[in-house]
Structure formats: structure tokens, C-alpha cells
Amino acid sequence: MKSKPATTDSGRSSNWTLTNKRREAIAGYLFLAPYLVFFLVFLAGPVISAFVTAFVEWELLRGTYRFIGLENFQLMLEDDLFGIAMGNSLYFALMTTAGNVVVALCAALALKSIRLGHTLFRVVMYAPVVLSISVIGIIFSRLLAPFGLLNAGLELFGHDGFNYLADPSLVLPSLSLTTIWWGFGFPMLIFLAALYAVPEALYEAARIDGAGRWQILWQVTLPLIRPALLFIIVTQFIAHIQVFGQPYIMTNGGGPGYSSYTIVLHIYRNAFSYYHMGYAGAMALSLGVVMFIFALVQFRLLGRYTEY
Amino acid sequence: MQTRIVSRILLAVIILLLIGALPLAAQDDGEVQELGTGEIEINFWSGLGGPDGQSMTDLITRFAEENPDVTINYQILGWGTFFDKLSAAIVAGSGGPDLMTLWHSVVPQYALTGHIMPVAEQMFNLGMLDKDDFSTALLDSVSFDGEVYPVPFDNYGSGLYVNTRLLERAGISFDDPPENGEEFLEYVRRLTWDENGNNPGDEGFDTDSIAVWPLSIGWNRVTVTPALYQWGTDVVTPAPEAEVLIDSEEAKAAVQYFHDLVFEHHVLPGVNWSGELMLNDGLSMYLDGAWTYNFYNTNMEDGQIAFWPYPRLGPERGSTIMWSHTLAVTSNIEPDTLEATMRLIQFLSDNSKEHSIKTGMPSARLSLRTEDLADQIWTFGTLTTQMAAEGVPEYQSERFTEVEDIMAAAYSSIFTGQQTVEEGLDDAAQRIRRALR
Numbered sequence: 162m163k164s165k166p167a168t169t170d171s172g173r174s175s176n177w178t179l180t181n182k183r184r185e186a187i188a189g190y191l192f193l194a195p196y197l198v199f200f201l202v203f204l205a206g207p208v209i210s211a212f213v214t215a216f217v218e219w220e221l222l223r224g225t226y227r228f229i230g231l232e233n234f235q236l237m238l239e240d241d242l243f244g245i246a247m248g249n250s251l252y253f254a255l256m257t258t259a260g261n262v263v264v265a266l267c268a269a270l271a272l273k274s275i276r277l278g279h280t281l282f283r284v285v286m287y288a289p290v291v292l293s294i295s296v297i298g299i300i301f302s303r304l305l306a307p308f309g310l311l312n313a314g315l316e317l318f319g320h321d322g323f324n325y326l327a328d329p330s331l332v333l334p335s336l337s338l339t340t341i342w343w344g345f346g347f348p349m350l351i352f353l354a355a356l357y358a359v360p361e362a363l364y365e366a367a368r369i370d371g372a373g374r375w376q377i378l379w380q381v382t383l384p385l386i387r388p389a390l391l392f393i394i395v396t397q398f399i400a401h402i403q404v405f406g407q408p409y410i411m412t413n414g415g416g417p418g419y420s421s422y423t424i425v426l427h428i429y430r431n432a433f434s435y436y437h438m439g440y441a442g443a444m445a446l447s448l449g450v451v452m453f454i455f456a457l458v459q460f461r462l463l464g465r466y467t468e469y
Numbered sequence: 470m471q472t473r474i475v476s477r478i479l480l481a482v483i484i485l486l487l488i489g490a491l492p493l494a495a496q497d498d499g500e501v502q503e504l505g506t507g508e509i510e511i512n513f514w515s516g517l518g519g520p521d522g523q524s525m526t527d528l529i530t531r532f533a534e535e536n537p538d539v540t541i542n543y544q545i546l547g548w549g550t551f552f553d554k555l556s557a558a559i560v561a562g563s564g565g566p567d568l569m570t571l572w573h574s575v576v577p578q579y580a581l582t583g584h585i586m587p588v589a590e591q592m593f594n595l596g597m598l599d600k601d602d603f604s605t606a607l608l609d610s611v612s613f614d615g616e617v618y619p620v621p622f623d624n625y626g627s628g629l630y631v632n633t634r635l636l637e638r639a640g641i642s643f644d645d646p647p648e649n650g651e652e653f654l655e656y657v658r659r660l661t662w663d664e665n666g667n668n669p670g671d672e673g674f675d676t677d678s679i680a681v682w683p684l685s686i687g688w689n690r691v692t693v694t695p696a697l698y699q700w701g702t703d704v705v706t707p708a709p710e711a712e713v714l715i716d717s718e719e720a721k722a723a724v725q726y727f728h729d730l731v732f733e734h735h736v737l738p739g740v741n742w743s744g745e746l747m748l749n750d751g752l753s754m755y756l757d758g759a760w761t762y763n764f765y766n767t768n769m770e771d772g773q774i775a776f777w778p779y780p781r782l783g784p785e786r787g788s789t790i791m792w793s794h795t796l797a798v799t800s801n802i803e804p805d806t807l808e809a810t811m812r813l814i815q816f817l818s819d820n821s822k823e824h825s826i827k828t829g830m831p832s833a834r835l836s837l838r839t840e841d842l843a844d845q846i847w848t849f850g851t852l853t854t855q856m857a858a859e860g861v862p863e864y865q866s867e868r869f870t871e872v873e874d875i876m877a878a879a880y881s882s883i884f885t886g887q888q889t890v891e892e893g894l895d896d897a898a899q900r901i902r903r904a905l906r
Binding site: 224242416417419 | 874
């Protein structure tokens with residue numbers, strides 16, 4: 162159908178017409194606009210701004226703003242807390258990503274194998290994801306306190322318990338376990354979808370060939386859900402290396418000492434507590450580079466696709 | 470079919486829970502209370518919460534009623550949010566407060582960078598407040614280039630809360646507080662019991678089953694810093710010189726005393742809040758700030774908790790730390806708003822005795838620390854007497870927040886055994902010097 166030329170009140174023919182294609186394009190852009198605006202203002206804008214900020218001395222309270230080249234990066238090398246915080250973040254991210262993958266995969270396999278109560282378990286296991294970190298932080302701070310519920314439980318078995326959040330060697334594993342409990346529901350759903358996509362015929366063929374449960378898991382299931390695995394590992398690692406709320410709420414901002422002090426806490430404090438915006442920008446940029454490198458490595462290691 | 474019904478019920482429950490949580494979310498801090506209906510608007514941000522916040526709200530409400538030309542947009546914010554919002558407002562150049570509460574320790578950050586004005590000096594010059602009615606040490610701590618910046622509202626310190634029932638059990642009279650570091654260690658020993666009722670040093674004392682802890686050192690900033698003064702030192706010298714002292718031999722000796730309390734004398738390190746433990750007779754003494762008065766006053770049985778001065782532990786002098794919540798005014802305030810804001814500050818200062826009665830925090834106005842308050846507030850007499858004789862304002866720095874974070878981590882490392890006193894304080898000094906560069 163051809164569109165009719167628009168006319169004005171005086172009957173003059175308009176010099177522009179809207180074809181269906183153009184209308185569709187405009188509608189498409191209009192639908193896209195809200196996210197595009199959001200993306201530009203809240204994602205792309207800050208990324209570009211952080212990139213620029215990394216090369217300036219911007220002291221918020223003093224109002225100084227001047228280009229200083231690579232000086233912020235040089236400062237980073239002299240700052241022992243940058244190394245401590247980055248090390249803690251990497252340790253936490255690796256531990257939590259691994260834990261999340263294992264727990265989520267086990268939960269997904271278990272869910273796939275049961276018939277009764279499938280939806281109930283899925284909802285229950287996903288439920289913690291909808292809670293905010295403030296809620297999780299407060300609940301687990303009490304649970305893991307020296308006189309908390311967990312130690313009370315251990316006392317029933319004659320054990321004195323642990324000082325989970327005040328013992329330097331236990332604090333990051335404790336925060337990691339908290340995070341796994343909080344967040345494994347999301348990767349579980351992705352794994353579940355991936356597991357349902359594996360053709361049942363392949364399992365039957367494997368069983369006919371005499372494969373056991375472990376063999377089926379290692380030789381059939383895991384290779385076929387590799388894209389989901391890659392997606393989960395990359396996104397979980399990127400999310401967990403940016404851990405902030407857990408130490409902020411549960412360990413008074415990174416204690417004891419600097420045992421749970423993470424890189425995003427260090428960036429946050431430098432930007433919004435100490436007002437060293439330039440230095441914070443340089444650290445944010447460095448964190449971006451670290452995440453990019455780790456993502457590349459993960460793609461290299463897990464990026465192969467398997468088909469049968 | 471059954472599964473579907475179950476999932477629908479669950480979904481309904483989750484939605485109901487989320488809806489139920491909405492009013493809680495709405496009560497989050499930061500809500501603006503519009504007090505009054507006048508044309509002149511004062512934006513007031515306050516970090517005072519709990520009983521302090523309630524008392525401040527009562528005073529402001531009364532001011533708004535008595536001053537119909539003024540509207541106060543009053544926001545109570547948690548201190549973390551307060552400083553985050555303040556920095557955002559400074560960057561934006563607008564949307565910030567006209568009047569704000571600031572700890573006196575952070576005043577240099579804002580005074581030396583020109584973000585707050587010397588409103589106290591103006592009010593003294595206009596005769597709205599009497600300069601002689603404030604402690605000189607306190608005014609000095611908020612003065613720069615000879616001008617007093619914010620107006621001190623209250624003035625408080627730390628001391629030693631004691632459980633009188635446990636003092637009695639140990640045969641220690643409340644009228645006989647410890648006089649030196651050695652005697653304090655002896656009190657610590659006598660106020661520690663294991664489950665069999667033995668004290669440390671007794672035959673059969675079991676360190677693994679302590680039933681009554683002798684002391685909790687609470688918040689290190691409040692409890693360890695005063696001891697530095699007693700060894701003749703501090704964290705840093707006053708701004709703007711800010712010489713780092715925390716790695717001096719004197720500072721190490723002071724922190725070593727606390728380290729030994731934790732590792733040799735069964736004292737709880739300054740990590741967790743121990744107020745309930747004391748009420749349950751599981752703790753004999755608690756070093757803490759004046760603000761804890763309200764908690765005990767509300768929850769204790771008659772006379773269970775009493776208050777001693779901050780003990781003399783070091784060789785040089787007795788001391789307690791002094792803080793103040795000050796009332797600071799932004800530099801870019803409009804003239805009309807400034808006049809009304811100064812009226813509000815004068816009203817709050819004039820009525821700060823009321824605040825003292827409700828909160829236990831002494832007024833910064835010396836004339837309002839009247840003797841009758843000692844009968845109403847059981848911490849008051851001891852606190853004000855010691856502050857007048859031995860009070861030292863907390864160190865200040867243009868980088869106070871950064872320095873304080875470094876010190877908090879250093880104390881935490883030392884008292885959890887991650888670092889020795891020497892290592893912890895040397896590292897802290899190095900970081901502070903870098904921060905102050």
C-alpha cells in the first residue's frame with residue numbers, strides 16, 4: 162500500500178512523505194530511545210568520563226582540575242592499598258565465581274531430575290536474588306556473629322565456633338559464602354534452560370553405550386552447555402570482582418585491618434570520601450582493563466563449541 | 470494443576486511481601502521534613518540520628534513555630550550518606566544545605582577549601598553569641614586564620630561505664646576509680662571471672678571459659694586515642710601543619726598498653742558493640758562515648774551501670790577526648806537566608822541544655838552546663854569535670870576522613886593480631902604521610 166501524500170489546510174501538497182519503511186524506522190528508534198538515553202547518560206557517559214578523569218588531578222573540595230598525564234597511574238604503583246584491594250577482589254571473585262558455578266549447576270541438575278515440587282524449589286532457590294544487599298548483609302552479619310546462630314548451632318555439637326567476620330583468614334570465604342547463597346539462583350536458571358536444551362536422545366544414546374552418571378555429566382552435559390557455562394563464568398567474574406556491598410555492610414568497610422578491603426571500596430572511598438576523583442578514575446580504568454583481560458582468557462579457555 | 474496453584478500462591482506471597490516492604494523503604498533516611506510556612510527557606514542537613522536526632526527535630530519544630538517567616542527543609546541523613554550527598558552538592562554547585570551539622574574534626578576539610586563560612590565569628594561580632602561562653606580549646610579547634618568557623622553545638626567525650634553489681638562482687642568501691650595504669654590492670658584482673666568463679670592468676674583459672682569479661686574497648690577512635698595524649702602524643706599535629714606522630718615511640722607505647730590488654734588480660738578488642746553483654750552482667754567495664762548514656766539509661770535496672778572518668782593509664786597526664794557537633798553554614802548562602810540561619814543557630818545554641826537532658830550530651834555553652842544537670846544525667850558531672858580539666862579536642866586534619874580510615878584499619882590489624890604494634894603503626898604513618906602530601 163502506498164501512503165497518500167499529506168496535505169495542508171490550504172490543499173498544498175507536502176514536500177515530504179512517510180513511507181512505511183521510514184515509519185517503521187522512526188518507531189524503532191522511538192522504542193529504542195529510552196534505553197539509548199539511559200545507556201548514553203548512565204553507562205557510556207560515565208565510562209568516557211572515567212577515562213578522561215584518569216588523566217587529570219581533580220580534587221573535589223579544592224576545586225582543582227588539571228591534566229597530569231600518567232601521574233595517577235604512578236601514584237597507584239606507590240599505593241600499597243591498591244595492590245591489597247585488587248588482590249582481595251581477585252581472590253573473592255575467583256572463589257565466588259567457582260562456588261556459584263558449582264552450586265548453581267548442582268541445583269539445576271537436581272531441579273531437572275525431580276518432578277514433584279519443581280516450581281516450588283525453583284522459586285525458593287531463586288528468591289534470595291530479589292533481596293537487596295543491605296538485607297542480606299544485615300541478616301548474615303547476625304548469623305555469622307561470634308554469638309550468632311551459626312556458632313550456636315556448632316555449640317550443639319560441642320564446637321566453640323569461629324569468629325567468621327573478624328578472623329582475617331575467614332572473612333573473605335565468609336563473604337563469598339554469603340554471596341553464593343544470595344546469588345546462585347540466577348546462574349541456576351541459566352543452567353536449567355541450557356540443560357533442557359540438551360536433546361534427550363543424546364542421554365539415551367550414552368546410556369545405551371554403557372555410560373555412567375559421571376561419564377554422562379562430563380562427556381555429554383558439560384560440553385553441550387559450554388556456552389551457558391562461559392556466559393555464567395564471565396558475567397559472574399565481572400560482577401564479583403566489583404564486590405562492594407558485602408564488605409561495606411558486613412565488615413565495616415573492609416576489616417579486620419584490610420582483610421576484606423576490595424578494589425571497588427578503595428575506588429569509592431577515594432572518590433566520595435577523600436574526593437580524589439582523578440585517582441579514583443585511574444583505578445576504575447585499571448579495574449576495567451583487569452576485567453577485560455580475565456574475560457579474554459575465559460573466552461580463550463571456554464570459547465570452543467561442542468556439537469554431536 | 471497442583472503445581473500451578475502452589476506457584477500462584479507463592480507468587481502472591483512474594484508480591485505481598487514486596488508491597489509490605491514499600492512503607493519501610495519509604496521511611497529510609499533522607500526524607501525532607503518541611504517545618505514552618507515562611508517565605509525564607511533554610512535547607513538544613515543533619516547527621517544526628519536516634520535520640521540526638523529526635524531532640525534536634527523538637528528544637529527545630531519549636532523554632533519554626535516561633536518564627537513564621539521561616540521554613541526549614543530539614544533532612545536527617547546517616548553520616549555516610551551525609552558526606553556523599555555533600556560532595557555531590559559541592560560538585561554540582563547547588564542543591565546543598567545552607568546549614569549542616571559537622572563533626573569538629575572534619576571542619577578543616579571544608580573551612581580550608583572555602584566551602585563553609587566563619588559564621589561563628591560573625592555571630593560573636595553581632596553579639597548573638599558570647600565567645601567567652603565556649604571552651605577556648607574547642608573554639609581553637611574550629612578556627613582558621615584567626616576566625617571561628619562553625620558554632621559548636623554540643624561538646625562530649627568518652628569515659629568508663631562500669632557495672633556496679635560486678636564491682637561489688639570484686640570488692641571494689643565505686644568511689645575508688647583506678648588511679649594509674651598499674652592499678653587499672655589490677656582492676657581488670659579482679660573483674661574477670663571464669664565459669665568456676667576464678668580470677669586470672671588464681672589456681673585453676675580457665676582462659677577458655679571466661680564468664681565475665683573485664684573490659685571492652687569499644688570504638689578504637691574513641692577509646693585508644695585519649696591514651697595517646699596520656700603518653701604525650703597524638704595521631705597528627707593540628708591542621709594545617711599536620712605532622713604525623715602515630716609512629717612515635719610514645720604512640721607505640723600507648724597502643725602497646727591496649728594490645729597487652731587484649732592479648733594478655735582477656736579484654737575484648739574494639740570490634741563489636743558490647744552494651745547488651747554489660748547489661749547481662751557478662752562485662753564489667755566498657756570504654757565508650759557519652760552517647761551510650763541513653764542506651765543504658767533506658768535499659769538498665771536501677772543503678773546497675775555507672776560512669777567513671779576515662780582512666781589515667783599513661784605516664785604524662787590524665788585525659789579524655791573531646792568532640793563537638795558543630796553548626797556550619799555554606800559559603801554561598803543568600804544574605805536573607807543567612808540572617809534567618811543565624812537566628813536558628815542562636816536558638817539551637819540557647820536551647821542546647823534541653824538537648825543535654827534528652828541525650829546526655831553536654832552543651833558547648835559553658836553557662837548551660839548547670840549543676841542541676843548532674844542530678845538528672847548520671848554521666849554529666851564526671852564527664853564535664855574531666856573535659857574541663859583534661860579534655861583534648863580530637864586531632865583534626867584537612868584529610869581527616871582518610872586519616873581516620875587508615876587509623877581504624879591499623880587498630881583493627883593490631884588488635885586482631887595481624888600485625889604487631891610496630892608494624893601496624895609504621896604502615897599507618899606511611900599511609901597518612903602519603904595522604905597528607
